[in-house]
Amino acid sequence: MCALLLSAGDFLAKIAPAPSHKVYFKEDTMDNSDVSHEGHRARLLDLAVNAGLDSLSDVQVVEFLLTYIFPRGDVNPLAHRLISTYGDLTHIINASVTDLKTVKGLNDRSAKKLSMFNELFFAYVTARMKKRVQVTCKADILDLVEDILRFRTNEYMLLLAFSENNILCGKKVVSRNKQNEVSMPVLELTGFLSSTRPHSFVIAHCHPFGLTNPSEDDWKAFETVKQICFDCGVVLIDSYILGEEGVLSMKNNKLVRKYVDLEELKSKLKDLDE
Secondary structure, eight states, X not given: OOOOOOOHHHHXXXXXXXXXXXXXXXXXXXXXXXXXXXXXXXXXXXXXXXXXXXXSOHHHHHHHHHXXXXXXXXXXXHHHHHHHHHSSHHHHHHSXXXXXXXXXXXXXXXXXXXXXXXXXXXXXXXXXXTSOOBOOSHHHHHHHHHHHHTTOSSOEEEEEEXXXXXXXXXEEEEEOSOTTXXXXXXXXXXXXXXXXXXXXXXXXXXXXXXXXXXXXXXXXXXXXXXXXXXHHTOEEEEEEXXXXXXXXXXXXXXXXXXXXXXXXXXXXXXXXXX
């Protein structure tokens, strides 16, 4: 089964807006001179759709994103300011509304819109997962877990239920809206198992910006999950933790998928060629 996660280019191209003649709020429109920027916007859109966002520079990618927020005007200077402040697109859309409003050119409304692109992406992935999904190996399960948890900026817990023929029959994402804490939702867990009636079950959570090392609370929670699954007659496949370095299996207490830094990999390959 292929991973559900799409490239940023594919995702944004799918939601490209059609031309519109609506009247927009003043705060959603960049300050304009008499010079029209529609020609530049059209060329940028054509380039993104035909060549993909991977072929654009970092500034052009951010500029393209800003056209969804500001229907008119020159957003290139704002794109430069955002890249200068945050470094790349990931840090821009992960920034808080309060932080974004400190950047010249963004007000409360536009900062909120920009911050929601992160959630919009996860909403798209979640919608894709509503289709019938059957796993054939643990690698498929890890793909599902990564699609939902890997790039979260707060701790989330994921519950996955599978039927006897390994079809995903239930999914629940639990958030505590804190960067470093997800408590064990015992009532939610038992309710989830009761409503989905699975043959097997996977639980996972992420450590945003941290390592996969399980805490004492993680181990206590794991023992609680094992007991609940035993009492409900459900097979616990594993409990996973996603961190900066990869995915850890709590059943085996070791990394079962390791993430490699692309720049580091390119450097090693270059050394081998030399």
